[in-house]
Amino acid sequence: MHASERKCISCNVAFVPGVHKPPKIHNLALREVYAGIETPDGAKHVEFTRCLQTERWPWPKVKKHYENIFGESPPQAYWAELSSFFIKAEWTRLVGSLKFKLGPKAQDAASSIIKSYTGQWPSYNWRFQ
16 A cells, blocks of 8 residues: 555555554553653653563563653663662673674673663673672
């Protein structure tokens, strides 16, 4: 179909420009206060930590979910306040996934990625554990 078409050629459903499906929100507490980017910061923070702790998603998936729901990236402060346990777990996951491609440079690359999220370099001691 051409992008200029206003109806589906097979079923005649009309396309309405600018109308998008609302994001799926699984958290009942968030549903009550959800207002896209205008959602209160407290509710955004709760959803951010829920995804990390309950869903145990890798950080890129958490970031994408947050952006889909709220229309903005999670603030760096959210990442920075995570416990060292969560930061180390993500660093270890990144090292494992980058090791095949980068070999001994995987730890440096993982550290750079962690810094891009949290604004802080991970502990240098993790390299030797």
